[in-house]
Amino acid sequence: MTAVAVVGGGAVGLATAGALARRGASVTVFERDELGSGATGRAAGICYDAFADDVDASVARAALARYRDLDLFEPRPYVWVARDACDARAVREQVDQMRANGVAVETLSPAALGERYPALVTDGVEVAGLARDAGLLDPERVVSTLADCAREAGATIETGTAASLASPTTVETGGETRDFDAVVVAAGQATAPLVATVGVSLAVKPYRAQAMETDPVAAELPSFYDATAEFYWRPNGDGLLVGNGAHEVDPTDWSRDADPEFVERSLQRVVRATTLDPECERSWAGLCTATPDGDPLVGRVGDGLWVATGWQGHGLMRAPAIGEYLAADVLDRPNPLSEHLPGRVDPERFDGSEEFTALGDPTRDW
Template identity: 65%
Template sequence: MEVAVVGGGAVGLVVAGDLAARGTDVTLYERGALGSGATGRAAGLCYDAFADPTDAAVATRAIERYREWDLFTPCPYVWVARDERDARAVREQAAEMRALGLDVEELAPAALGERYPALGTDGLTACAVARTAGTLDPEAVVTRLAERARAAGATAHTETPATLAAQTTVETAAGTTSFDAVVVAAGPATKPLVAPLDVRLALNCYRAQALVTGPLDGRLPSLYDASRGYYWRPRDDGLLVGDGAHAVDPADCDPEADPEFVETTLGRIEAATALTPDVARAWAGCCTATPDRDPLVGPVADGLWVATGWQGHGLMRAPAIGEWLAERVRGESPRLDAPLSGSFDPTRFDGDEQFHPLGDPTADW
């Protein structure tokens, strides 16, 4: 079987590696450098703190593989609330996650403060911690996944933009090549790539921003503040902090962070920790979204497959969903025992749905 993969981000690289490892002849096309899309701009949070059983199964398998590949650094993931409504949500989610067998603990804010003295706990109404969470270094992920795909026999053409001349025919500046199947994992570009073949995807985009601080004195976990809507993770002796998300046309997705984002974020860290951060670097990237916040993964036409719509969780899910997709493209029974084909079916929408990529941006999480 000969398969083309369009897109050399985490998802395309896992699919290419898993297909090649099973004996498929794989050619990957990447329009820039490997990892030059959202993958190289990700924060690198990786956790199994999902209350939905399908999401939890995907996360568990993904973490298992990242561990095998020596790419996973354990780091507890704490999420906190600052009002009663969010506190109820934190408690309910923690209980649901525990019922799924996940290693999640609810903590009193004071107990969290004892564990992490650098963390201010004033004003917190609830906290939970996922103990099997961790972090990833996106650059190391891309390097390792690319090595793995090449070692399994896949061929990668970088700086090679591709289009689809037909469902299973790829066109580049070098000419057209026909395959038995084509997998398009091109992030936001997946939608315009398949559109000429009359495939309409319910896919929108939003811009997310992040910054890394200089070194900070104090041990902190990864954290998501559900009431204030931002997250951080330890990075380079400081913190990587992210938020600043807003709807965007992918063509207008400025890769530089906004000065207002940097200023607000530094203020947030000062307010939450009593540490005084400065900025080492800041950036932005383009994330994909769907009407129901589940991805679009599966066949959209005979021999043509898509994988996109990660709603900011594509890096952490790539090893599990890429594996599942590779097995399906080859017609094998997927190893992942979760009902993904229904909930992730890319044809479950008409493709002309109007929706905000962040849901209702004024609503609480």
């Protein structure tokens, strides 16, 4: 039986652990804190298949199918709008490409958008895209369910257990050394420093993303992304979860509290984009990871060592599909994504020394 260690107890790590165990591997998950205490627990939980790229659409389709099977998927349309001619042209092109990939999307005029969602202010909107099969996830439920699935398949999960690498296949925990046939590191922004100790350099950069929750709003709204102002919201209970405010940060020195300027700017954006006037109930910040080309780093980086990081905020959304893909790769088994995904996400496509900017301007507005 192949013994595999998974370092990281977020959505990707737990999905991978479950997929490995279902394929007969002996799996141990190491999480230094509580399950989902990193980026997963602070994720927005928007879930959609609205990708113009055929590989991205395939990954999303597989992930959404698994979330539906687990009864974790709450249907909610996803709308993205453009407020200038350049962005509008991009939206129309994206919708055409998405349709070619079999995605259930359409373009809406400002009038049609306002008729469908009266609480949206459509003045200044050039065009909107609408993905009908999108939905929402509750990160806490996702973590709990994926952990239960992994345990039921035979995986062992150790929380409060900080892990380091003594070799590509040797894990150290509290002075104890354990050897495995393979190790998968899916530890968010901690992935790069963990594998650096065994000589692996990853082209990944951490950034701080912020979010806030509003008080209840009396309106039916979709999940929403403004492609011009670069912010999003999703319905969250009776209120809205609003996000952006992202910027590069030192991962050893950052605040988990959202900036007051971010909260004020987010509320102003909601007021301008809707007929609503909400207040902030709570806010927070978390760390995400970016790569030079926006695609994650998923795959083998050494003898017996695999990584999964660089999600650009899409890790929770893609976790079930990536978990199945990684498990098949580690155990050399077939997987539907193995035909096209490896070249896209190969962690060795960069040498780890690349200089790049992870983010745009979080203060950009229309």
